[in-house]
Amino acid sequence: xxxxxxxxxxxxxxxxxxxxxxxxxxxxxxxxxxxxxxxxxxxxxxxxxxxxxxxxxxxxxxxxxxxxxxxxxxxxxxxxxxxxxxxxxxxxxxxxxxxxxxxxxxxxxxxxxxxxxxxxxxxxxxxxxxxxxxxxxxxxxxxxxxxxxxxxxxxxxxxxxxxxxxxxxxxxxxxxxxxxxxxxxxxxxxxxxxxxxxxxxxxxxxxxxxxxxxxxxxxxxxxxxxxxxxxxxxxxxxxxxxxxxxxxxxxxxxxxxxxxxxxxxxxxxxxxxxxxxxxxxxxxxxxxxxxxxxxxxxxxxxxxxxxxxxxxxxxxxxxxxxxxxxxxxxxxxxxxxxxxxxxxxxxxxxxxxxxx
Amino acid sequence: xxxxxxxxxxxxxxxxxxxxxxxxxxxxxxxxxxxxxxxxxxxxxxxxxxxxxxxxxxxxxxxxxxxxxxxxxxxxxxxxxxxxxxxxxxxxxxxxxxxxxxxxxxxxxxxxxxxxxxxxxxxxxxxxxxxxxxxxxxxxxxxxxxxxxxxxxxxxxxxxxxxxxxxxxxxxxxxxxxxxxxxxxxxxxxxxxxxxxxxxxxxxxxxxxxxxxxxxxxxxxxxxxxxxxxxxxxxxxxxxxxxxxxxxxxxxxxxxxxxxxxxxxxxxxxxxxxxxxxxxxxxxxxx
Numbered sequence: 001x002x003x004x005x006x007x008x009x010x011x012x013x014x015x016x017x018x019x020x021x022x023x024x025x026x027x028x029x030x031x032x033x034x035x036x037x038x039x040x041x042x043x044x045x046x047x048x049x050x051x052x053x054x055x056x057x058x059x060x061x062x063x064x065x066x067x068x069x070x071x072x073x074x075x076x077x078x079x080x081x082x083x084x085x086x087x088x089x090x091x092x093x094x095x096x097x098x099x100x101x102x103x104x105x106x107x108x109x110x111x112x113x114x115x116x117x118x119x120x121x122x123x124x125x126x127x128x129x130x131x132x133x134x135x136x137x138x139x140x141x142x143x144x145x146x147x148x149x150x151x152x153x154x155x156x157x158x159x160x161x162x163x164x165x166x167x168x169x170x171x172x173x174x175x176x177x178x179x180x181x182x183x184x185x186x187x188x189x190x191x192x193x194x195x196x197x198x199x200x201x202x203x204x205x206x207x208x209x210x211x212x213x214x215x216x217x218x219x220x221x222x223x224x225x226x227x228x229x230x231x232x233x234x235x236x237x238x239x240x241x242x243x244x245x246x247x248x249x250x251x252x253x254x255x256x257x258x259x260x261x262x263x264x265x266x267x268x269x270x271x272x273x274x275x276x277x278x279x280x281x282x283x284x285x286x287x288x289x290x291x292x293x294x295x296x297x298x299x300x301x302x303x304x305x306x307x308x309x310x311x312x313x314x315x316x317x318x319x320x321x322x323x324x325x326x327x328x329x330x331x332x333x334x335x336x337x338x339x340x341x342x343x344x345x346x347x348x349x350x351x352x353x354x355x356x
Numbered sequence: 357x358x359x360x361x362x363x364x365x366x367x368x369x370x371x372x373x374x375x376x377x378x379x380x381x382x383x384x385x386x387x388x389x390x391x392x393x394x395x396x397x398x399x400x401x402x403x404x405x406x407x408x409x410x411x412x413x414x415x416x417x418x419x420x421x422x423x424x425x426x427x428x429x430x431x432x433x434x435x436x437x438x439x440x441x442x443x444x445x446x447x448x449x450x451x452x453x454x455x456x457x458x459x460x461x462x463x464x465x466x467x468x469x470x471x472x473x474x475x476x477x478x479x480x481x482x483x484x485x486x487x488x489x490x491x492x493x494x495x496x497x498x499x500x501x502x503x504x505x506x507x508x509x510x511x512x513x514x515x516x517x518x519x520x521x522x523x524x525x526x527x528x529x530x531x532x533x534x535x536x537x538x539x540x541x542x543x544x545x546x547x548x549x550x551x552x553x554x555x556x557x558x559x560x561x562x563x564x565x566x567x568x569x570x571x572x573x574x575x576x577x578x579x580x581x582x583x584x585x586x587x588x589x590x591x592x593x594x595x596x597x598x599x600x601x602x603x604x605x606x607x608x609x610x611x612x613x614x615x616x617x618x619x620x621x622x623x624x625x626x627x628x629x630x631x632x633x634x635x636x637x638x639x640x641x642x643x
Contacts, residue, residue, distance in 0.1 A: 084612035091406070172512075177595050218512050219595025233491045234511070346611065354424035354598060 046278040049081025049100040058298030104335035126287035133304035138264035142301040145321035147258035149245040164189030171236025177219040179349040194331040243299040255326040402618035436582040451533035512594030520588040536570035576635040
C-alpha cells in the first residue's frame with residue numbers, strides 16, 4: 001500500500017500511517033461493540049407500522065413509554081404502514097414489522113390475499129371492548145369518521161350535493177387522494193343517499209361528479225393537509241378525517257352524512273411466537289379505558305372501550321364520532337363491497353387520476 | 357483507467373498500480389453491491405412473474421398497452437423540456453451578467469446562487485406556497501395594487517410545478533455556464549471589434565458559439581435531473597399533475613405492484629442513459 005515514489009516525506013508518511021492505522025483499529029472496535037450491543041437489544045424490540053404524526057406521538061406517550069417500564073418492551077414505529085408494506089414483507093419472506101394500521105377495506109383485502117394472521121382473541125385477553133371491534137382478522141383500535149369541513153367564512157353546505165355544487169358554493173375542494181375515502185361522497189354528490197352508498201357505490205355516478213369538479217380540486221395525501229389548506233385559504237371546502245378538522249380555528253366541520261369506520265391493527269402473517277407475545281401485550285394495553293382517555297387527549301379518535309365515554313368530560317364526548325348524537329347522522333362504510341370491487345375501483349381510479 | 361491516473365508513467369512502461377487498485381477497491385465494491393446489484397435486480401423484476409419468478413414480457417406489454425403509463429412518461433418528458441427551456445432562458449442571461457461584473461461582485465452573486473444548494477428542497481418548495489399561494493405575497497400585492505380582483509392561481513397546476521422546478525435547477529445551469537464564459541479568451545472579442553463588428557454581431561458570431569457546447573451539456577443535465585422530481589410535483593401540483601416519480605410512488609407504496617414500477621424504472625433509465633451519452637459526447641467536444 002505504500003507510495004514508493006514519495007521519498008522525501010517517507011518518515012512523516014510512516015507516522016501518519018501509524019496514526020491512521022490506530023484510528024481505523026479503534027473505529028473497528030467501536031463499530032463491533034455498538035453493533036454487538038444492538039444485536040443484544042433486539043430481543044426485546046417490537047416493530048410496528050403506524051400512521052405517525054400526532055397519532056404516533058399519542059401512542060408513544062400513552063402506551064409505549066409505560067410498556068417499556070412494565071414489560072421492558074421497546075416499541076419501534078415505522079411510518080406510514082399500509083397494504084403495500086405488509087404485502088412486500090410477505091412476498092420477501094422477511095417479517096420486520098409485526099403490525100400495521102389500516103381501514104376496513106385494507107383489512108378485507110389483506111385477509112383475502114392470505115397475508116394476515118388471525119387474532120387469537122382468547123390469548124390476547126383484552127379488557128372489555130365493543131364486539132364490532134373484535135374482528136377475526138383485526139383489532140379495532142379506534143373509531144374515526146370521514147366528514148366535510150369548510151372555512152367558517154364560506155357558505156355552509158347542508159349535504160354532499162351542496163358540497164360538490166361548485167356554482168352555488170364556489171371555491172376549491174380539498175379531497176382525499178384515496179378512492180375509498182372520496183368515491184362514496186362523490187356518488188352522494190350526484191344524488192345517491194347515504195343508505196344507498198353504505199350498500200355499494202355507483203362508480204359511474206361517482207366519477208361523473210369527480211370529472212365535474214376536478215378543475216377545482218386539490219388532492220391531499222396526508223391527514224394534516226386539509227385543515228392547513230383551509231386555513232391558508234388555498235381551499236374553501238374539504239373532505240377530511242374527523243380528528244384533523246374538528247376544533248380547528250376558522251374551520252367548521254360536521255358529522256352530518258359522514259362515513260364512520262374503525263381503524264384496525266392487522267397482524268402480518270409469519271411473525272414469531274416471541275413477536276406475537278410482545279404484540280399482544282402492546283394491543284392489550286390499548287384496551288385499557290384510562291389509556292384510551294390519554295390517547296383521545298391527542299386526537300379525538302375514541303377507542304373501543306365501553307368505559308371510555310364515562311370517564312371523559314361531556315364536552316369531549318360530544319366530539320367523538322361514536323357519541324349517540326353523531327352516530328345517528330353518519331353511515332357505515334361497507335368493507336365487503338370495497339373488497340368485492342377492489343380491482344374495478346383501482347382500475348377506474350387509476351384511469352381517472354393518471355389520465356386527468 | 358487506473359493506470360492512466362498516474363500521469364507521469366509513459367504508455368510504454370504502463371503497469372498496474374496495485375496500491376491504487378487496493379485503494380479504490382472498497383469504493384468499487386460498495387458501488388457494486390449497494391448500487392449496481394439492486395439496479396440489476398430491478399431490471400430482473402421488470403421481466404419476471406412476481407408469483408413464479410419465470411421470465412415474462414407481460415409487464416412491458418401492459419406498459420405499452422395502458423394509456424396511463426405512456427401518457428405520464430410523455431407528460432414528464434414535456435414538463436422536463438419546458439423546465440429546461442425556462443432554465444436556459446433565465447440562466448443564460450444571469451450567467452452572462454455575472455461573468456461581466458467586477459470580480460468582487462461576481463463572488464457575491466455566485467455566493468447567492470450557491471447558497472440555494474444549502475437550503476433543503478422541501479423548504480424551498482413550501483416557501484413557494486407562502487409566496488404564490490392565494491393568500492401569499494404576490495397575490496396580496498397584486499390585489500392591493502388593484503391589478504386583480506381574484507387571486508391568480510399560480511399553484512396546484514403545471515405552472516406551479518414549472519416555477520418550483522426551475523427554481524431548484526437554475527444553479528445547475530448557471531454555474532457551468534458562468535465557468536465557460538469566464539474562460540473565453542477576451543482577445544477574440546477584441547479582434548472582432550477591431551475588424552469592425554458591432555456588439556450584437558460579436559455576441560452571436562463569436563461569444564455565443566463558444567458557450568454553446570456548455571449550454572447544451574448543462575441543458576441536458578437539467579433535463580435528466582428534472583425527469584426524477586418527486587416532491588415539487590407532489591406539493592406544488594396539488595396531486596393533479598402526476599409525473600413519473602409520483603406514479604412510481606403510487607405503484608410501490610399503494611398498489612404493491614413492484615413489477616410495473618420496475619418496468620417504468622427501466623424505461624426511464626433507458627431514456628436517461630441515452631441522454632447521458634449525448635451529454636458526455638457534448639462535454640468532451642466542448643472541453
